[in-house]
Amino acid sequence: MKITFPHLGNSYIAIETLLRTLGHEPITPPLGTRKTLELGSKISPEHTCLPFKIILGNMLEGISQGADTVMMIGGWGPCRLGYYGEIQRILLEESGNDIEFITLEVPRKDYNKAWSTMRKVFSCKNLGAIYKGCQLTKAKMDVLERLENLSLYCRPREKIPGAISSFLDKKLQELRQVSSIKDCYLIYENSEKELEDLINPNNKRRVPRVGFLGEIYTVVEPFANLNIETRLGHLGVEVVRTISLWEWLQDHIFKKIMGKSHIEPLAKSADGYLRGFIGGHGLESVAHSVELAKSNLDGIIHILPLSCNPEIIAQGILPKISSDYEVPIMSLVIDEHAGETGFQTRLEAFVDLMERRLYARV
Amino acid sequence: MSQIGIPRALYYFQYNRLWQTFLGELGFQVVISPETNREILNMGLLSSVDGFCLPMKIYMGHVQYLVKNGIDRIFVPQIISVRKKEYICPNFMGLPDLIAQSVPSDIEIISPTVDGRKGRKKLIGDYLSFGRIFAPLERVKFAWEKAEQAQAEYDLFCENITSIMAPKINLLFLGPCYLTEDPFLNGDLINELDSLGVHVITQKQMNSEAIMEKQSLISKPLFWSGAKESFDTLNLYLDKIDGAVIVSPFGCGAQSLVNVLLNKCLQEHGTPNLELYLDEHSSSIGIQTRIEAFIDLLERKHYHENNLSTSG
Ligand code: SF4
Ligand code: SF4
Numbered sequence: 001m002k003i004t005f006p007h008l009g010n011s012y013i014a015i016e017t018l019l020r021t022l023g024h025e026p027i028t029p030p031l032g033t034r035k036t037l038e039l040g041s042k043i044s045p046e047h048t049c050l051p052f053k054i055i056l057g058n059m060l061e062g063i064s065q066g067a068d069t070v071m072m073i074g075g076w077g078p079c080r081l082g083y084y085g086e087i088q089r090i091l092l093e094e095s096g097n098d099i100e101f102i103t104l105e106v107p108r109k110d111y112n113k114a115w116s117t118m119r120k121v122f123s124c125k126n127l128g129a130i131y132k133g134c135q136l137t138k139a140k141m142d143v144l145e146r147l148e149n150l151s152l153y154c155r156p157r158e159k160i161p162g163a164i165s166s167f168l169d170k171k172l173q174e175l176r177q178v179s180s181i182k183d184c185y186l187i188y189e190n191s192e193k194e195l196e197d198l199i200n201p202n203n204k205r206r207v208p209r210v211g212f213l214g215e216i217y218t219v220v221e222p223f224a225n226l227n228i229e230t231r232l233g234h235l236g237v238e239v240v241r242t243i244s245l246w247e248w249l250q251d252h253i254f255k256k257i258m259g260k261s262h263i264e265p266l267a268k269s270a271d272g273y274l275r276g277f278i279g280g281h282g283l284e285s286v287a288h289s290v291e292l293a294k295s296n297l298d299g300i301i302h303i304l305p306l307s308c309n310p311e312i313i314a315q316g317i318l319p320k321i322s323s324d325y326e327v328p329i330m331s332l333v334i335d336e337h338a339g340e341t342g343f344q345t346r347l348e349a350f351v352d353l354m355e356r357r358l359y360a361r362v
Numbered sequence: 363m364s365q366i367g368i369p370r371a372l373y374y375f376q377y378n379r380l381w382q383t384f385l386g387e388l389g390f391q392v393v394i395s396p397e398t399n400r401e402i403l404n405m406g407l408l409s410s411v412d413g414f415c416l417p418m419k420i421y422m423g424h425v426q427y428l429v430k431n432g433i434d435r436i437f438v439p440q441i442i443s444v445r446k447k448e449y450i451c452p453n454f455m456g457l458p459d460l461i462a463q464s465v466p467s468d469i470e471i472i473s474p475t476v477d478g479r480k481g482r483k484k485l486i487g488d489y490l491s492f493g494r495i496f497a498p499l500e501r502v503k504f505a506w507e508k509a510e511q512a513q514a515e516y517d518l519f520c521e522n523i524t525s526i527m528a529p530k531i532n533l534l535f536l537g538p539c540y541l542t543e544d545p546f547l548n549g550d551l552i553n554e555l556d557s558l559g560v561h562v563i564t565q566k567q568m569n570s571e572a573i574m575e576k577q578s579l580i581s582k583p584l585f586w587s588g589a590k591e592s593f594d595t596l597n598l599y600l601d602k603i604d605g606a607v608i609v610s611p612f613g614c615g616a617q618s619l620v621n622v623l624l625n626k627c628l629q630e631h632g633t634p635n636l637e638l639y640l641d642e643h644s645s646s647i648g649i650q651t652r653i654e655a656f657i658d659l660l661e662r663k664h665y666h667e668n669n670l671s672t673s674g
Contacts, residue, residue: 045621083582317456317463333413
C-alpha cells in the first residue's frame, strides 16, 4: 500500500522506516504550510480544533501525491482526538477521495475489523525483519528527539545566527537515510562534537530558560506553533521541553491512557490546583508547570489551540501557579488566523520580562 | 439548617431532581440560582478565560451570582462519566478546580467526584460515600433512594410528553440539554415553537440505559455521553419527525465533530435539518427568523406530501 500519514514534528523520519519495514511505500506529505491548513479547513467543520484541520490537510496533500491509504491514530477519549480519524474518514470520503483509512488503536467491540486491519498493516510476513525494523524505528525516534533537544540548548548560544537550525536540518536528513541502528547513534555522537564548534565558547551571559508545555500537537508540530522553539532560540532563550513525543505515542496507542501509575505522580504534583485527569494533556500542563515553577526556570510558556477544553481548564488555573511561585507564565492560544507579527511581539515581550527578572536577581 | 447553592447551568438541567432531593434529604437547604439573565451572563464573562465555551461562561456566572447573594457553600460536582465506558466533556472534570480559583477562598465548594466509567454501581457508590460526609449511612441510603425516585418520575414525565406526536409538525432538537433547556441561551425558542403548534422533542429524557445499546447509525462507537444521547434520540425518532434542528454552542469543538455525523445521518434519511450556533451575541430575533423560515419549509413539505397522498 502507498500510505500517507499526518505530520507530527519530525516523526515522519521514524514513520517512514516503520512503514517500509511493514512492506509499504510511505508517502510523506510536504511539511505543513498555509496551503495545508487551507485545504484542511475547506472540508472541516468550522468550529473544530486547529490540529484537526492541519492533519486533514496533510492527508489531502498525501493523497494528491498518490497515496491510496491514510494512517491515523485513534483512541477512546475523553478528548476528541480519539474521534478525529473517524470524522476525517467520512469527510475524505464525502469529498470524493477513494482511499483506505487505517486507524491505529486498541480495538473495542469490532474485533474482526481490527484483525483485518492488522492483517493489512502487517503485509510483510517476516517476523525477524519486522522486529529489526521496529528497533530501527525506535532508534530513529530516540535520536531525532535527542538532536532536537541538543539544538534547543545550542540555538541561544550559537555563533552565527541560524547556523544551528541548518545544522539540525542536515543531520535530520542524514538520519532519514541511514538504515542501521549503529549509524543512527553515530549521527548523534558526531553531532555532539560538531556542535561544539558552532556555539560561542566565551559567552558568559546567563541564558534564560523557558519551560514549554501545553497541548501535545501544538507543542510538537512547528507549523502549528509558528516555529516557536526556533523563534525563542533566536531570541536567546533556551527552551526546555516536558513532553517526549515518543513516550506520548507509546502511551496513546498501546497503553491504557488513564493508567493509575501514569496519573498518580502527576496528580501529586498538581495537588492543590487540580485533582486529577481532565483529558488530553491538561493535567500534565498543570503538573509540569508546578514542577517547572519549583525548579530554577525563568518562565513557562503554555500553548493551546483555540477551543481545546483540557488546556483551557489549565489556562484558567496557571495564573494561580504563576502568582504562588512568582514565575511568569504565558498562555498562547493558537488559531488559524494567528498572525506572525503579533505572535513575535508577544514572545519578545515575554522574553524581555524573563530577562529583566533574571538579571535583577543576578 | 445550612444552605447549599446549585448553579442552574450545565448538568443541572439533566440531574436537577436527583441533586436537589439528595442534598435536601441530607439536611441541606438547597438554593438554586435563577434562570440565566443578562446580569448572570455578564458576571460569567468577567470571571471566565476567553476560550471558554458559552455554557461554561454561563456556569461561572451562576456561581458568581450565588456567591454575590450570600451563599457560601456551592455544589459543583466533578463529573467524569455518567455511564459505562463513556466520558462527558473534559470541561466537567476540571470544573470544580476552576471554580475554586474564581471565588473568594472562604466559599466552600462541595464537590463529589462521580465516575460511572466502571458502571452504575460505582456511580452510586460515589454519591453514597459523598453523602457519608454529612450523614450516617442509613440516612444517606434513604436520601439516595428518594433522589433516584424523584429523578425517575421526572424523566418518565418528560418521556410521556414527548412520546405524543403532534398531528402537524414534529421537530427534533439535537444538542446538549443545557442549551435546549435554557431559554436565555436559545432565545426562548422552545416556548415560541410550542405556541406555533410545533411539537418539540429534545434529548433530555434520554437518561435510560436501555436505549444505549443501539448504535446502528455510526461505525465507531462514540465515547461521549452527550453525543451518544443525540444519536439515541435520533435513532428513536428518525421515522417520526418532520425535521431536526442541531443546536451547538459557539466554540465547542466536540460538538462540531459530532455534527458531521448527525448531518450525515439526517441527510441520508432525507430529513430536513437546520444547524444553529448559539453565542453570547446571538439575538433571539435572529434565531427566531431562521427557525420560522425552517418551519415554513417543513409546513410546505408537510402540506405537499399530504396533498399528494390524498390526491394520488
Ligand atoms: S487535546 Fe485539545 S486540541 Fe487535542 S483533541 Fe483535545 S480538544 Fe482538540
Ligand atoms: S461539550 Fe462543548 S459546550 Fe459542552 S461544556 Fe464541553 S465544550 Fe462546552
